[in-house]
Amino acid sequence: MAEISESLETDKSGPSISSSSLDLSKGRVLQFATFQSAVDEGFWRRLSALKLDKLQLDQSPISITGFYAPCSHAQVSNHLTLLAESLPTDPVEQSSSLEVSHGNRNRCPVPGILYNTNTLESFHALDKQSLLKMEAKKIWEDICSGKAENESAVLSRFLVISFADLKKWSFRYWFAFPALVLDPPAMLLDMRPASQWFSLEEGESISAACNEWRKSSITADVPFFLISISSNSIATVRPLRDWEICRGDGQKLLFGFYDPCHLPSNPGWPLRNFLALICSRWKMKKVHFLCYREKHGVADLGLSLVGEALISVPEGLKDPECVPKAVGWELHRGKLSSRCISLAESMDPTRLAISAADLNLKLMRWRTLPSLNLNILSTVKCLLLGAGTLGCQVARMLMAWGVRKITLLDSGRVAMSNPLRQSLYTFDDCLNGGDLKSIAAVRSLKRIFPAVEAEGVALMIPMPGHPVTIQETAKVLEDCVQLQNLITSHDVIFLLTDTRESRWLPTLLCSNFNKIVITAALGFDSYLVMRHGAGPIGSTANVKAEDTLIAGLDNISMVDVDGGRRLGCYFCNDVVAPIDSTSNRTLDQQCTVTRPGLAPIASALAVELLVGILHHPEGIHASGETADSTAGSSEQPLGILPHQVRGHLSQFSQMTLVGHSSNSCTACCSTVISEFRRRGMEFILQAINQPSYLEDLTGLTELMKSASSFQLDWDNESDDDVEI
Numbered sequence: 128m129a130e131i132s133e134s135l136e137t138d139k140s141g142p143s144i145s146s147s148s149l150d151l152s153k154g155r156v157l158q159f160a161t162f163q164s165a166v167d168e169g170f171w172r173r174l175s176a177l178k179l180d181k182l183q184l185d186q187s188p189i190s191i192t193g194f195y196a197p198c199s200h201a202q203v204s205n206h207l208t209l210l211a212e213s214l215p216t217d218p219v220e221q222s223s224s225l226e227v228s229h230g231n232r233n234r235c236p237v238p239g240i241l242y243n244t245n246t247l248e249s250f251h252a253l254d255k256q257s258l259l260k261m262e263a264k265k266i267w268e269d270i271c272s273g274k275a276e277n278e279s280a281v282l283s284r285f286l287v288i289s290f291a292d293l294k295k296w297s298f299r300y301w302f303a304f305p306a307l308v309l310d311p312p313a314m315l316l317d318m319r320p321a322s323q324w325f326s327l328e329e330g331e332s333i334s335a336a337c338n339e340w341r342k343s344s345i346t347a348d349v350p351f352f353l354i355s356i357s358s359n360s361i362a363t364v365r366p367l368r369d370w371e372i373c374r375g376d377g378q379k380l381l382f383g384f385y386d387p388c389h390l391p392s393n394p395g396w397p398l399r400n401f402l403a404l405i406c407s408r409w410k411m412k413k414v415h416f417l418c419y420r421e422k423h424g425v426a427d428l429g430l431s432l433v434g435e436a437l438i439s440v441p442e443g444l445k446d447p448e449c450v451p452k453a454v455g456w457e458l459h460r461g462k463l464s465s466r467c468i469s470l471a472e473s474m475d476p477t478r479l480a481i482s483a484a485d486l487n488l489k490l491m492r493w494r495t496l497p498s499l500n501l502n503i504l505s506t507v508k509c510l511l512l513g514a515g516t517l518g519c520q521v522a523r524m525l526m527a528w529g530v531r532k533i534t535l536l537d538s539g540r541v542a543m544s545n546p547l548r549q550s551l552y553t554f555d556d557c558l559n560g561g562d563l564k565s566i567a568a569v570r571s572l573k574r575i576f577p578a579v580e581a582e583g584v585a586l587m588i589p590m591p592g593h594p595v596t597i598q599e600t601a602k603v604l605e606d607c608v609q610l611q612n613l614i615t616s617h618d619v620i621f622l623l624t625d626t627r628e629s630r631w632l633p634t635l636l637c638s639n640f641n642k643i644v645i646t647a648a649l650g651f652d653s654y655l656v657m658r659h660g661a662g663p664i665g666s667t668a669n670v671k672a673e674d675t676l677i678a679g680l681d682n683i684s685m686v687d688v689d690g691g692r693r694l695g696c697y698f699c700n701d702v703v704a705p706i707d708s709t710s711n712r713t714l715d716q717q718c719t720v721t722r723p724g725l726a727p728i729a730s731a732l733a734v735e736l737l738v739g740i741l742h743h744p745e746g747i748h749a750s751g752e753t754a755d756s757t758a759g760s761s762e763q764p765l766g767i768l769p770h771q772v773r774g775h776l777s778q779f780s781q782m783t784l785v786g787h788s789s790n791s792c793t794a795c796c797s798t799v800i801s802e803f804r805r806r807g808m809e810f811i812l813q814a815i816n817q818p819s820y821l822e823d824l825t826g827l828t829e830l831m832k833s834a835s836s837f838q839l840d841w842d843n844e845s846d847d848d849v850e851i
Contacts, residue, residue, distance in 0.1 A: 186242070198388060260453055386398070542561055634698060657697065
């Protein structure tokens with residue numbers, strides 16, 4: 128908001144003087160507190176949009192609406208304010224009349240005119256005196272024609288000139304509040320608080336009448352009015368057009384107006400033109416006026432003022448064709464000069480998008496979640512493996528939580544069947560064979576939120592059960608290194624791929640580098656969302672990525688940092704190594720066939736799980752909690768932190784489960800991690816080309832042999848009933 132300090136002016140626009148120098152008992156020149164302006168940022172935003180989209184080079188004057196209200200505080204004056212709705216929807220087809228909704232007691236609409244120039248030179252070259260005189264003439268014509276008696280707000284008509292530099296988002300502007308000068312000036316005979324002017328009965332009646340006027344949907348925002356007081360102390364508030372009715376014998380008559388000024392000895396600026404109307408239209412020479420002010424929304428006669436003044440009609444004003452002299456350009460720091468405001472940070476579209484995106488998160492910190500760490504959310508780096516139905520939804524949810532650094536990895540292309548369920552793609556992305564999903568998804572994210580730091584990577588994840596030829600070996604090893612580099616450079620990895628086996632290598636690498644891992648998987652009407660436990664090896668934060676394959680094998684453990692068992696990973700419940708799940712399958716077995724509502728539900732839970740981890744004091748090492756947990760949920764502002772969330776849409780049910788790590792896990796057990804660190808890429812190639820190798824290494828082969836005596840069909844047993 129722009130505002131200026133309080134100053135006083137006389138009808139002759141002499142130098143400002145303090146109210147303390149007035150000797151009211153002898154009658155002095157009546158002085159007025161100048162109007163003050165305030166401009167909301169929304170006005171400049173709206174003006175910028177109009178300038179860019181509709182006005183372009185058009186410099187035609189624009190009818191606008193300002194708002195003010197009577198003073199409601201003993202030490203603060205109200206301003207004439209410009210808001211976003213001050214500008215018309217279509218300035219080209221605007222009407223000259225005041226097109227605002229009436230009946231708002233806190234916003235009295237006042238008509239104004241805006242001259243917005245194309246260059247700063249044009250702004251400075253404007254003939255300001257001619258513009259002021261032009262608006263003053265409109266006020267004078269409204270007084271002479273009687274329009275001001277029906278639409279009294281025109282007495283406070285105002286003018287704004289501006290230049291909008293949309294390159295720098297800076298605005299230069301200057302307000303004028305045209306006031307007709309009376310010559311000779313009005314002489315003040317007496318000025319007192321209204322409570323001292325009236326009898327107790329009169330005061331109570333006037334307060335009641337004014338409050339009724341302010342409550343009415345018809346008159347609440349009408350700023351000028353008449354108050355008649357009968358011989359039996361009954362006050363009535365009437366519109367100006369009822370002047371003839373109020374002239375009855377035996378009635379006291381006051382000319383009331385909404386006074387924005389708070390000063391105890393001076394009326395506000397709107398009285399100036401009101402006096403011009405009274406003396407020229409109704410030929411009165413002595414007037415009593417009420418400077419109406421409020422407290423807590425009701426009339427306050429202690430703050431309101433009543434004054435008695437002598438006015439006379441200048442000879443020149445007797446001719447309607449003669450326009451009185453006018454004053455009214457607003458002072459800035461005591462001088463006649465324009466103002467300049469820079470909104471570069473708030474007006475830049477990207478910055479505006481950031482501010483708007485963070486609004487909900489910041490409001491959450493006010494009361495509901497004061498411990499919310501927006502810095503952690505905005506700086507955490509998330510790698511999404513899979514840019515399909517789950518990947519698209521997770522990316523959107525991450526942005527909603529304030530995550531700004533997102534990488535999407537996928538080797539596929541957008542198919543015609545994708546856009547309906549995968550929210551980041553459109554029909555255009557499917558044309559000409561389809562764009563790469565990772566690239567199209569990032570393009571869409573940046574259209575949604577330009578400030579997101581998104582990157583797309585087209586990469587096929589090497590998988591066990593999918594053997595490679597000698598000719599393909601070099602490319603597969605290159606992909607493994609690239610995947611490892613991506614994982615080491617990110618803080619959080621989401622496993623959102625189509626198959627079980629495509630999650631094995633990322634799980635292994637994340638366990639080795641002790642990364643936060645969130646898995647989301649879908650069945651037809653069921654879903655699994657889980658966080659992987661910490662790896663069996665201590666932090667490798669200080670170990671370079673290229674050195675981790677030959678890092679030392681000490682500090683391998685099945686025990687977490689607090690001495691408890693580690694939480695399991697996605698493969699800890701398996702009794703077989705991951706194998707090729709797409710070959711020799713029908714179309715419905717190869718594709719993700721799920722109820723459409725599952726992906727949004729699972730994706731939202733996956734992101735909520737991450738936010739819970741980031742805000743938990745133990746982070747990745749936090750123990751798993753269930754819905755029945757009595758400890759932890761009351762201590763953490765986001766509630767419990769589960770290990771697994773399994774849901775069934777057919778029953779609209781959800782369970783929170785805890786599963787600990789297995790010493791025979793093919794992805795995260797100490798045996799696998801130590802062998803990976805010892806043999807590096809040779810180990811990965813053997814696991815890819817020979818799935819039984821992982822079963823032999825982890826002891827699953829022996830376990831199945833020993834279990835065969837119980838005639839169990841291990842191939843069909845799995846704790847995990849959810850697949851993608």
